Amino acid sequence: MSQFLEKVDNDIHAYFVHHDRAEEKLPMHQHTKHQLSYVEGGVAFLNTLEKSYFLPARHFLWIPAGVKHNVTSRTSVKMVHNVYIPTSLFPAEHVLSQNGGIYPVTNLLMEMIYYTEQWNGEIAKQDREQFEFLNVFKNVVLDVAKIPFPLVLPTTDNEGLREVLKYIHLNIDQPLYLNEVAKRFGYSSRSLSRLFKKHMDTSFLQYVKLTRIVRGMEKLLKTDQSISEIAYSCGYNSLSSFSFTFHQVAHMSPAEFRKQNL
Structure with a gap:
């Protein structure tokens, strides 16, 4: 891992392009450049110390x-496309x-991502055509x-609370009160509520x-189950309540989400 990160950070003013499944193999890490990743095929999560992004x-x-x-x-992933962008070429005031x-990929951006497949490694100013292309890409x-995808799950390093979260994930198809x-887990309702608020906001x-x-979205993309079957497998007692909550969170219906993403 250290050798790969050294290559990414070797020249702080150069772009770095990388296409394969290497990102999946890396534990928690960081680098001195901004990173854009596009996962081709499969369902992935970006995990930070504080949040998990679907x-x-x-x-x-x-x-x-x-x-x-x-x-x-x-799920199995066909390819992870990564472009690392120097902070010196990026506006510091931008959000x-x-x-x-997580942001939507336009048709133009997708074509540009696929175009970079012919490169792997560092691209500096002397690589004029590639460097200018990546400037346009940036x-x-x-x-x-403009508008990030709205679904973010908070995480925590509190060991007691992590066990509760694990239980929720393993039993999401059951009623959870x-x-x-x-x-x-040996808490009062009030103390567990306080833990969630304090450590996960x-x-x-x-x-x-x-x-x-999140589980519903995964099933919509990974399975051929009907939306009604998915609703019940995610702990909802009716299709209407699942659809209503889904629209609240994703700003589209489950059917629209499945159609748009497949």
Whole structure:
């Protein structure tokens, strides 16, 4: 891992392009350049120390320089396309310089990402044509990264709370009530609520809701199950309640999400 990161950071003023599944193999790490990654095929997550970002199809993930992260996938991935951008070539005042996120890939940006497949490694000023292409690529990214994909799951390093989160994920198809989950782990309802608020800045109910929707999105993209079957497998007792909550979070219906991403 250290050798790969040394190559990425070798010249702080050069772009670095990398195409394969290497990102999946890396544990938590950071680098001195901004990173754009496009995962071709499969469903992936961008994990930072504080949050987990769900990455649907036709979206790219953005990781600002210096942010510890890794990318994981629960499905087979065809290819991960990475472009590392020097901070010296990026406007410091832009929101992307500070915040990671998930953004939609336009047709133009997708074609540009695929065009970079012919390169691997460092691209500096002396590589004039490639360097100028990547300058244009960077400007397109700045233009399209307006509204991030809204689904972000907070995470925590609190060991007790991490066990609760694991239980939620493993039992997301079952009814999950605050008082019952709290009792299972030796908390009162009030103390568990305080833990969620203190360490994750969200409520127990909101976390469960987001987790159910993330699981629903995964199933919409990974399976041929009907939307009704997916709703029940994610812990909803009706298709209407799943569809209503899904639209609240994703600003589109489950059917629209499946159609758009497939």
